[in-house]
Amino acid sequence: MGGVLAARVRAPIALVAAFARANTLLSAAVIGLGVLSGALLPVFMLASGALVGALGASRSALFPTVIVIAVFAAERVMDPLREELGRSLWRQVDQSLTQRLMVAMSAPAGLAHVEDPAVRDRVVQAQGGLTDMTPGQAAYYLAQVIAMWVQGLGSLVIVAHFEWWLAPILMVGYAVVFAVSRRHWHEVTVVLYGRTEALRRSYYLRTVALGAAPAKETRVFGLAGWLVDRYRQGWLAVMADVWRARREGWWTAVWAALALGGAELFALWSVVHAGLAGVLSLGAATAAGQAVLGGAVLSQYQDSHWLLSECGRALGRIDEVETATTESPPARSPDAGLGVGWRPVVGGTESAAGLPRQAIRFEQVRFAYPGHPAAVFDRFDLEIPAGRSLAIVGANGAGKTTLMKLLCRFYDPDEGRISVDGVDLASLRPDGADGWHRRVAAVFQDYVQFELSAYDNVAFGALDRRGEERAVAEAVELAGADRVVGRLAEGWSTPLSAQFSSGTQLSGGEWQRLALARALFAVRAGGAGVLILDEPTAALDVRGEAEVYERFLEVTRGTTTIVISHRFSTVRRADSIVVVEHGRVVEAGTHAELLAAGGVYATMYRLQAERFGAL
Secondary structure, eight states: OHHHHHHHHHHHHHHHHHHHHHOHHHHHHHHHHHHHHHHHHHHHHHHHHHHHHHHHTTOOOHHHHHHHHHHHHHHHHHHHHHHHHHHHHHHHHHHHHHHHHHHHHHSSSSSTTTTOHHHHHHHHHHTTTTTTOOTTHHHHHHHHHHHHHHHHHHHHHHHHHHSTTHHHHHHHHHHHHHHHHHHHHHHHHHHHHHTHHHHHHHHHHHHHHHOSTTHHHHHHTTOHHHHHHHHHHHHHHHHHHHHHHHHHTHHHHHHHHHHHHHHHHHHHHHHHHHHHTTSSOHHHHHHHHHHHHHGGGGGOOOHHHHHHHHHHHHHHHHHHHHHHTSSSOOOOOGGGOSSTTOOOOOOOSBOOTTOOSSEEEEEEEEEOOTTOOSOSEEEEEEEEETTSEEEEEOOTTSSHHHHHHHHTTSSOOSEEEEEETTEEGGGBOSSSTTSGGGGEEEEOTTOOOOSSBHHHHHHGGGGGGTTOHHHHHHHHHHTTOHHHHHTSTTGGGOBSOTTSTTOOOOOHHHHHHHHHHHHHHHHHTTOOOEEEEESTTTTSOHHHHHHHHHHHHHHTTTSEEEEEOSOHHHHTTSSEEEEEETTEEEEEEOHHHHHHHTSHHHHHHHHHHHHHHHO
């Protein structure tokens, strides 16, 4: 019981602290306006009672009349001011909380938390993705809730002044009804949050149906109707549980409201009786009667209260995400439901500057993805000589891309180690100016198409060198992307998205050339010593591929280059080649050596060569 009470006390404190973190002065102004607005009605009750009393006794009514008019005028001024300040705070709170989430999700060096469904659920909940109401909307209603509480408590003080014993009776009734309503809303919300993953799936279908990128295939394959039906079915399945929860608590709320109504009628009758009996003057009875009705606001659990509760819940989710993404999170039990099954990439202390100079080695590495018991690698060994090119081939699912994730240190091995010049990769700092990530440049198979300017798409390869326009232009030229940039309407500053009026949509091959230019910029300007190319020319034609690789092998000479490709015309250019099957290296050598061996590589090569020969 004490823990629940302490949590109830901490919740509003945490809310106010979050609002103050977004904008202290604006939060103070919103709270102050809420207090003043809430105090106006009790003042009006007293002034109107005094006015009635003065008129009944034929006394001067000037002073209470002035107060009534002043309260009326103040309310008219405060309402729009409260709304404008609330809207401004709303936006700033959303920005502040979103920034916290962005920092938390981008802080770890690895990828495990990004791919963890439990963490993704928390992120959606923290952003209000389930209810389509952002946490910042609570800031808009903060002043309203404060005004309600001040109005209600002020009304009870007036009631207690005239009939002291009525105030505790009403307070108990208000508290019971408020608690019943609050619990009912909470139970409904718990059902909703318990269906987060199901709603995420439904919302994904909605995104596919509304998005521009999937539009071609949804139309070609006639998926529009199917997407709408599946979205509706998934959403309705969740809402059916929500509606059931609402119905289950409805009668309890009705009986509580009826009981409170009886208490209020009794209070009003008591005030009227006291007035008729002469115990209360006409003015006092008027003020007390209004106060009985005004205090009823304390029993009302409205949307504004729920939004504040949701904001508090969002803060809790953000705290959970921040805890889950710290470098050394506290131990969590299996039923904690967040971050279970993955280990963070814990930062090392040693500098990675200048590495590798000799070799990168995978030594008896075992690795399985979180939540998947089958190991991708088990006692995996591989040596990658520094300053040379290595090609990795193998069937889909052999573990080639996972190998690159481990090399980039997006994950740490479960067993064994990866060493760089004999130094355990886990002991190197992943981030920072001399971190391992700065030593790696990559074009991943699912490379990012930044819907930003063409310049940024290349300069992101070495953000600290972003201002070196000549180096950016050189990387673009070496990647053969200068023709792409040359035809853009606004040159370097052209947004690469058709969603913007001045933007342009690139083809797959054009995007891939810019991704290659980004990696080249990271090597030549950023000083990256390891270049990873995962199917880097999949979107290019044969001539484009040959052109790119001739340039790449020349300009990256001396860089440790790792190429993953299914195209053997690309693979054969590497200094050495390894074949990976079932998480192990089964063959290694040069192109000529592997052909002569007549093994897996030779078979794969001849199958591809025969296909092209038949053409």
